[in-house]
Amino acid sequence: MKDVTQLDEGWSLRHGQELLEATVPGCVHTDLLTAGLIPDPFTGLHETEVAWVGRRAWTYVRELGHDSAHERTDLVFDGLDTAAYLTLDGHPVGSTRNMHRRHRFDVTGRTGRLEVRFASAYDEAAAVRAVTGERPNVYPEPSQYIRKMASSFGWDWGPTLVTAGIWRPVRLEHWSTARIAHVRPLVTVDEGTGRVEVRLEAERTAQGRGRTLRAEARVAGARAEAVLTGDEAVLRLEVPDPRLWWPRGYGEQPLHDLHLTLSDDEGRPLDTWHRRIGFRTVELDRSADEHGTGFTLVVNGVRIFARGVNWIPDDAFPSRITPDRYRTRLTQAAEANIDLVRVWGGGIYEDDAFYDACDELGLMVWQDFLFACSAYPEEQPLRGEVEAEARDNVVRLMPHPSLVLWNGNNENLWGFRDWDWEPALAGDSWGEGYYLGLLPRIVAELDPTRPYTAGSPWSGSWEHHPNDPAHGTHHSWEVWNRQDYAEYRASVPRFVAEFGWQAPPALATLRRALPGEELAPDSPGMLHHQKAEDGNGKLNRGVGRHFPLPEGDFDRWHYLTQLVQARAVAAGIEHWRSHWPVCAGTIVWQLNDCWPVTSWSAIDSDGRPKPLHHELRRVYADRLLTLQPATGGLVLAAVNQAAEPWRTAVTLRRWGADGTLIRESVLDIAAEPRSVVRLPVPHDLLPDGPSAKEFLVADIHGGADVHGGAGAGADGLRAVHFPVADKDFAYPRPVYDVAVEPVTGQRDRVDVVVSARTLVRDLLLQTDRLGPAAVGDRGLLTLLPGEQVRIRVTGCATVDVEDVRAALYCVDTA
Template sequence: MKDVTQLTEGWSLRHGDDVLEAAVPGCVHTDLLTAGVISDPFLGRNETDVDWVGRRAWTYVRHLGHDSGHERTDLVFDGLDTAAYITLGGRPVGATRNMHRRYRFDVTGRTGRLEICFASAYDEAAAVRAVTGERPNVYPEPSQYIRKMACNFGWDWGPTLVTAGIWRPVRLEHWSTARIADVRPLVTVDEGTGRVEVRLEIERTAQGRGRTLRAEARVAGARAEAVLAGDEAVLHLEVPDPSLWWPRGYGEQPLYDLRLTLSDEGGPLDTWHRRIGFRTIELDRSADEHGTGFTLVVNGVRIFARGVNWIPDDAFPSRVTPERYRTRLTQAAEAGVDLVRVWGGGIYEDRAFYDACDELGLMVWQDFLFACSAYPEEQPLRGEIEAEARDNVVRLMPHPSLVLWNGNNENLWGFRDWDWEAPLAGDSWGEGYYLGLLPRVVAELDPTRPYTAGSPWSGSWDHHPNDPAHGTHHSWEVWNRQDYAEYRASVPRFVAEFGWQAPPTLATLRRALPGEDLAPDSPGMLHHQKAEDGNGKLNRGVARHFDLPADDFDRWHYLTQLVQARAVAAGIEHWRAHWPVCAGTVVWQLNDCWPVTSWAAIDGDGRPKPLYHELRRVYADRLLTLQPGDDGLVLAAVNQSAEPWRTPVTLRRMRADGTTVGATVLEVVADPRAVARAAVPEELVPDARSAKEFLVADADGLRALHFPVPDKDFAYPRPRFDVTLEPVSGQGDRVDVVVSARTLVRDLLLQPDRLGQAVACDRGRQTLLPGERTRIRVHGCGTVTADDVRAALFCVEPV
């Protein structure tokens, strides 16, 4: 039977005469940080002080012994970052140039000093660029010339921290006769029967050649066996009436253990195990009267995807543990998310990420790793890219949560709109990957899943790549240049990216910028704002609705976070109200990789921003929304549940002082997975110029609001409310904050981190009418007073 020795201990990191203890898995930056050689690059402006780290060569060293009775010993790397030259006992073992691949080297009988010498990623990229020639890039860094996490080189939300190191596990595998090299389980469901076609490849030793071997596969009581005279076999298993895997909100997520054993006459030689799920996945891209669709269909059910974009959860990915993956993805699921897009400027995530998605019912849209750049298609990159694609398709395809392969992020759009064509002058730029190589690899290795060439992509060059009427669409003009109300100007078929910025929570800012007198333009705040004209766009977004506060950081912080939540809600409410024409929204973005002002719903310290709580509201199965349009004001009841939604909706036209001008009750029936729309009676619609009237819709504990004018033009009363605290019985660290409104209180928000670094609460912004009260559960707060809580409460105030 194969033996495995994990190589996690005994490593040193060397540069010149300096030798440090090294953690494996890890990276140079984390080792230097542990040793006190560098300051934390996430704090203050330390990032600029460690630029030298990514521009040097580094060597990892340890002694490698040999104690095995097996015929063969392989040195196996799950991830090397990135250009490395490996020696053992002074003799070459191999070389690598791809962070996104696994590597295996035969070191049978060899012992001695193991050295892994990493070149600077900048030097490797320069060498490749010298061969391929220049290509356009959105950022002034060489990310497209090296197969490495592109956002290591900085992004409009990320630091420039160019890493090197053994970033995923390394081990010795000792084996005899034969081993399992690759397993591809093709899982389908046909007329109620689950089918698993297990495609097996093995590797033999010299002594193992010519031997007859046996492979056995088992799943859910089904068994199949094959005799291998060569190095490949196909085993077929059938499972009658399997329980189907569903996205969260549509059903359960049953997982089945698929086990494979390779044996000879002496017994087992090697085993393989994964969990699989039975489900069908289709992508409906058929044309209709609205253009070209893009609808995910799981087990025959058409789905409006409630998605988020995922970036690496740490600028140093080796620090992301299975527990951290689980925490972040659970946060996503609890916000109503059912799809996570793994963005193409990051990494193919660890198995723990996809395991968690399998269990939580989170569909995974997986980008191949190309983003915002023109990529050369010549060697040495082309061979690396094909090997990388093959490696990761095989590695990830057992996961039922994986529903879509996507060729790239924004490169097809970039070629058309970002002035690439002229400087390229006919040179390759990646099109051959997205429309040729990658779809061929997916069709060969994983024909059970759909592939799309890019995001955005209209399906062909017959339409603009980012045409909202065809395929996937990225909506960035609104954030860059317009008011968030402009999200309502179109109904894309699938919104794969859109978002609005806001700073992180105050506790995160205080930790990341120690001792700084916080202001929107203070040095640390500007350093942790990576977007072009980011603060300008933030301020213009606020100024369209509120007067920008002068010299009041707390108020600015509240308003920027409020506008972020409102903006994303405006888009999602509008697009969900137009299902099934629009079939999904994928918010940019769920998470951050360090403390930064960004589009994220969860900041770099893992704290939810108000946007996170807003996602819980707008991604709930049932959503009530008031939608202005050319035909007047419309009430939309969005029902993504499996049951009909029959409810009376109370409409009230109200004055700012809380009195009711008019009211009615509409009976609304929304079918399962459908939207019911009803015109608001004309007599209840406030005048478009009214500064004193607004509309409220209430049903089943849900509320929708319509204010006809910007907040700064509305005659809000001075907000008055009472705050009381009620301990939660049996839970000493929890308290209910009860807020009772005496006036209209618009967008009341508790910022729990102002009560303590570890304090959290269960809801975001709320609007209370006079006489209403709300209960906010707070945990982790210890002993606080009503005055403490009042100081952490914010709401809209009159000008």
């Protein structure tokens, strides 16, 4: 039987004439940090002080000894970052030039000093560029010439920290006769029967050639056997009436253990393989219709509006991301009613722990191949690496039922058409052959159970503009870059795969990352931790369209930028969801951060949710009320993504800014499962826009206690409409009472109770101001006169009412 020796200890990093203790998995930066030789590049302005690390060559060393009776010993690396040359006792072992694939080297009978010498990623990129020639790139860094995490070279939300190191586990595998080299489980459901076609590829030793091998597969009570006279076999299993795996919100996520054993001709086990699988079908409906070309995910025959977020590496040093950290972040996604996570193409193929968590949480995964915002040469040495990388990761990830879509690239097809690449390339290769040729062929060969799309955005063919909103996937960035967020309502794309709005992280995160700095929008640390082009200008213009821009009041600016971010994203999602099934999904840019930064994220790098996170929970809920502008008035849209019909009464109230109830009416809503009902708001309930003194509220008929993100009523659903910008509305000075009540038997929890005496719009308790570990269960809340809200705060034992008042913010233009 194969045995494994993990090589996670005993490593050193050569630094000049000195050997530093090294952590494996890890990287050079984290080892230098541990040794106290560089400052933390995540704090202050230190990022620039460590730029030299990425431009140097580095060597990891350890003694390698093994005493095994097996015929073969392999040295296996799950990840080397990136261009490495390996020697053992001074003799070559092999070389690598790809961070995104696994590597295996035969070291049978060899011992001694193992050295892994990493070239500077800049030097490797320069050598490749000298062979392939220049290619255009959105950023002034050479990421397209090296198969490495592109965002290591910096992005508009990330630092430039060009890593090197043994970033994933390394081990020795000792084996005899044969081992399991590759397993591809093709999982389908056909007329109520679960089918698993296990495609096995074995590797043999010299002594194992010609010997008969046996393979056995087991799953969910089914069993299959095969005899191997060559190196390949197919084992077919059938599971009657399997419980289906569903995305969260559509059903449960049953998982089944698939076991495979390879034995010799006498029945002695040689190697085993185990993964968890789920039975489900997935299709991508790209049918043409009167609106253009659709893009709708269909799981187990059910058409789905995808409630998604884009995922970037959760740390600029990805070797630090633990299974617990993956689960925490993805659980936060699930708590926000997200059901799809897109793994973006400038990052990494994540660890199996990421996909395991998605399997269990019911989070569908849209997986990009790793190409982003650049023209990529298709010549050697890159082409061979791209193919090997794609084959490796398709086989590695395909057992996961959460994986529903392979995507060829991020924005490169769009870039070729719109970013002046075509004339600069002058006929040179730029990646099209990957996205429209190589990658779809690999997916069709290895994983035909899943759909593939060539890019995001992509209209489906060159007959339409790559980012045409009427065809396929669309990235909506003109609004953030140049317009007010209300312009999201100007179109109904078939699928919005990227859109978003920036905001700074939580105040406690800023204080940790910028110690001692007097915070201001343009203070040195704030500007350094804002990587977007004209980022603060866009933030300020976004605020200024709705509010007087606060001068010299950082706390107010911080609140307003976070508020506008939440409102902007909500405006887009509410509009697009109200147009289901024409629009079949939204993927917000972005869920998470890789370091403390002003960005588009819903959760900052310290794991603190921004108001956007709470707002996603509201606008991505199965049931949503929204008031949408329409020709000559307003429409009340009731979105029902649940499996049951929605029969309810909605109270519409036309209010005066001074708290006067002008008119009230009740509308009955009857929405079928997975449907949207749009009803015109009666004319007599429309606010008098020119007066700037009236607004409209739609509530689920019921009590007055506030239960949900923006709402009141028994179901916690509320929609509000103000006909003019906040700075033009006649808000009263907000007046509310605050009380703090202990939670019985919970020493680290309190309830903050806010009782409104006037209209209080977009009330926000910034809990991190009460303590770095404090977390609240509510985001932005709009209260009418006489309403009360209870906010549960965890992570702080004692809270003073005056401290709570100082942490409460709301719209105040009086």
